[in-house]
Amino acid sequence: MKLVLLGPPGAGKGTQSMVLSKKYNMPHISTGDILREFVKKSLPLGIKAKSYMDKGELVPDDIVTGIVVERLKDADTKKGYILDGFPRTVKQAEDLDAALNKSGSAIDMAVYFQTSEATAIERLSGRRVCKVCGFNYHIKNIPPKKSGVCDKCGNQLFQRPDDKEDTVRNRLKVYESQTKPLIEYYTKKGIIKEVSGDLGVDGLLEVLSKIFRDAKLA
Ligand code: AP5
Numbered sequence: 001m002k003l004v005l006l007g008p009p010g011a012g013k014g015t016q017s018m019v020l021s022k023k024y025n026m027p028h029i030s031t032g033d034i035l036r037e038f039v040k041k042s043l044p045l046g047i048k049a050k051s052y053m054d055k056g057e058l059v060p061d062d063i064v065t066g067i068v069v070e071r072l073k074d075a076d077t078k079k080g081y082i083l084d085g086f087p088r089t090v091k092q093a094e095d096l097d098a099a100l101n102k103s104g105s106a107i108d109m110a111v112y113f114q115t116s117e118a119t120a121i122e123r124l125s126g127r128r129v130c131k132v133c134g135f136n137y138h139i140k141n142i143p144p145k146k147s148g149v150c151d152k153c154g155n156q157l158f159q160r161p162d163d164k165e166d167t168v169r170n171r172l173k174v175y176e177s178q179t180k181p182l183i184e185y186y187t188k189k190g191i192i193k194e195v196s197g198d199l200g201v202d203g204l205l206e207v208l209s210k211i212f213r214d215a216k217l218a
């Protein structure tokens with residue numbers, strides 16, 4: 001199944017993508033993760049992207065769409081994939097559809113994580129990420145066994161620079177103005193399903209699994 005996960009920052013898209021990726025054995029493609037990897041390696045694209053990411057602004061459409069279209073040529077995406085954080089503008093969605101159309105493919109479903117602003121802010125302010133393996137925690141909701149240390153690899157956890165309060169507020173504004181119109185875009189295509197992003201990780205997985213079964217995608 002070819003999925004797009006939509007929703008505000010902090011909705012839990014990345015966390016649920018990891019769970020779905022394991023359950024359905026399909027790649028999790030997060031443009032945020034890819035861009036952060038470019039930043040970490042100080043690649044030219046990463047240096048350019050960082051100036052936008054640090055302010056909570058979107059990286060230009062052509063850069064991000066180019067990255068995703070290339071990634072979707074990899075063999076592991078043939079049976080399906082989860083796009084997390086992409087598309088983020090109507091232009092990105094149109095360009096993605098055009099690129100998929102050329103190869104006779106299409107997105108099967110866009111899942112909209114309807115999430116309150118209060119939940120998004122609480123989740124982002126408590127998020128901690130492993131410096132080495134990138135695993136995500138939350139200081140209250142999904143805490144590591146030992147404070148500040150990754151359960152998976154034992155390395156240190158840190159707070160993403162764009163999870164600071166001012167940047168979070170800007171990311172939420174950018175989401176409202178530039179990403180929310182995608183709900184209408186996928187509604188018109190008849191492929192959107194709405195779930196509550198406020199649910200816990202396991203509850204949400206149960207709801208999504210039923211949606212995929214009912215749609216005969218899994
Ligand atoms: P990106 O990394 O995509 O950030 P985002 O969309 O703002 O999403 P987040 O990662 O903040 O939230 P999430 O919904 O994945 O939540 P998570 O699962 O981590 O993008 C970062 C930047 O890159 C952008 O600002 C932009 O500059 C650039 N960029 C990326 N893609 C782009 C694009 N397509 N175009 C242009 N620019 C782009 O969960 C959050 C916290 O809550 C965690 O602590 C987690 O442990 C906890 N949690 C998760 N689920 C639950 C749950 N169900 N119950 C309780 N706690 C939970």
